[in-house]
Amino acid sequence: MHNIEITDLRKLTEFIQNKYGYDFTNYAMSSFRRRIGRVLELNKFPSIDHLIKKISSDAEFFEEFVSEITVNVTEMFRDPSFWREVRDHIIPNILLNHQSINIWHAGCSSGEEVFSMAILLREMGIEDKVKIIATDIDKSILSKAKRLSVPIKNMDLNEKNYIRFQGSENLSKYYTEQNGRAVLDTSLVENVSFREHDLVKGIVFNKFDLVLCRNVMIYFNQILQNDVLKKLHESLFRYGYLIxxxxxxxxxxxxxxxFIVVNNEEKIYKKIKD
Amino acid sequence: MGKFNLSNKYKAITIGGSAGSFQGITKILSKLPKGMSLPIVLCLHRLKHVRNGFVEALSIKSTKPVVEPYDKESIKRGNIYLAPSNYHLSVELGNKFSLSTEEMINNSRPAIDITMETAAYTYNQKLIGILLSGANKDGAKGMKAIKDRGGLTIVQDPSECMINTMPQAALDITDIDYILKIEEIVEFLNELDKYYH
Incomplete structure (x- = not known):
């Protein structure tokens, strides 16, 4: 593990902000430091200065760098009890007062949560009533998400989660195996649009009934968490849900x-004030 | 005073454990001094999909309830914290926790290496690391980080461990300060606490 000092990290984030406009200043220090250490190790850079030099001259590398810095480890139906709650209570509650539902997956990574939602909606028979926008800061992970494919080695865990979620089918019904990947049925995401969006610098671009932002803000410090939460709050209709x-x-x-707490165990909140 | 070279300079204790550590850890928790001054951060390998139950099981015998911290929760003196299932637990500068869903390390999430390395970075020579029984090498690098930054290191005596791979891996790469049986770790913690009152 490299010995990375805080002054090094400051130098790096300042450089990136000036050159590319991304602001990593208020990322949580412990994980950001670890991610940078990983990048140095993977590329065999002896110091932060080598990394800065590479970033300054190679925009393509910078894209890979962003992908490496932002954490892209995710599962389908992570926390199955949470997904049951969405299916059994949250969605039905929204439908009591609305004909259609707008959902935002903020920080969607490679798409596993979006795919889980799409499957859930299909099993509820309401996918035509729902529009989903899925965003991430990381261009290359978004293009992965758009390919609707999940490494087959992850499917064992995903299937176990799905079974605990008590889905009405077999998860295998929704994908075919191609070249070591589980490729999902494209019809699942007809109402999904994937877009590039940075929660830190990005603007509020729409209003939603349901915003999912699970395990994204843990990578931010509290200053940034507060900023982002303001944007998420603003992006919700009154009585919309934040998860x-x-x-x-x-x-x-x-x-x-x-906000009021709707379900503390699953961290589901409802906006009650503008 | 006593058989250990102690003082009141320490700010926190991290304890790592895996296969075969449950009995040891419950014994330690049941014999902690009441009103223990230092925070204890436990990182124990556990089932990824079982969110509930473990913290309750540990709390039953503990002199103080064990809690799973939320992201960015402040670390308070005397509390006992447990890394939640399926998250890595880090210590941030500013005495707060951070959680993360990063890649598994040593096939584990939570990984002991992450908790110990980040705690070492925050507390330097003011940290105590204790590594118990376990079947893989998680924690060895964490213990090394603690030692490298001037902290104090203890492993459970491999001869007492149900599975000694973990403490042995730490011993292989670091000059560990104390090799102790669970009984002696209890003694150590009780003696340490006396320096804080």
């Missing part, structure tokens, strides 16, 4: 009083 990761909390956030 964060099972070990995240709104308790310390400035806008906590604009």
């Amino acid at each position: 964060i990761g099972s070990k995240e909390s709104l308790i310390w956030c400035e806008i906590a009083n604009k």
Whole structure:
């Protein structure tokens, strides 16, 4: 493990901000440091200065760098009890008052949560009523997500999650195996649009009934968490739902009083104030 | 005083364990001094898909309830924390926790290496690392990081471990300060606590 000092990280984030406009200043230090250490190791760079030099001259490399820095480890139906809650309570509740549902997956990574949602909606028979926008900062992971394919080695875990979710089918019904990957049925994502969007610098671009941002803000420090939460709040219709990761909390956030807790175990909140 | 070379300079204790560590850890928790001053951060290998139950099982015998911290929760004196299932647990500068869903390390999430390395980076020579029984090499690098930054390191005596791969891996790459049986770790923690009152 490289000995990376905070001054090194500052130098790097400043450089990136000036050159490419991404702001990593307020990423959580512990994981950001570890990700940078990984990049140095993978590329055999002896120091941060070598990394900066490479980034300054190679935009393509920078794209890979962003992909490596942002964490892209995800599962289909992660926390099955959460997905049951969405199916059994949250979606039906929204449909009590609405003909259609707008969903935003903020920080969708390689798409596993989007695919899970799409399958859930199909099994509920309401996919035509739902529009999903899925965004991520990382261009290359988005193009992966658009290919609708998941490494076959992950499918064992995904299937176990799906069984615990108590889906009504066999997960294998939704994909075919091609070259070591499970490729999902394209009809599942007809109402999904994948877009590039940076939660840090990006603007509020739409209003939604349901925003999922699970295990994304854990990579930010509290200053940035507060900023992003303001944007998520603004992106919700009043009485819309915000869902964060099972070990995240709104308790310390400035806008906590604009939400009520719907389900504390699964971290489902409802916006009650503009 | 006593058989260990101690002082009140320490700010936190991290304990790692895996296969065969449950009995040891419950014994340690059941014999902790009441009103223990230092925070204890446990990183134990556990089933990824079982979110509930483990913290309760550990709390039953513990002198103080064990809690799973939320992301960015402040680390408080005297609390006992457990890395939640399917997350890595890091210590941030500013005495807070951070969680992450990064790649598994040593086939584990939570990984002991991550908790110990980040704690070492935050607390330097003010950290104590304890590594118990386990069947893989997770924690060895973490213990090395603690030692390298001036902290104090303890492994469970391999002869007492149900599976000694983990403490042995730490011993192989680091000059560990104390090799102790569970009983002696209990003694160590009780003696340490006396320096804080």
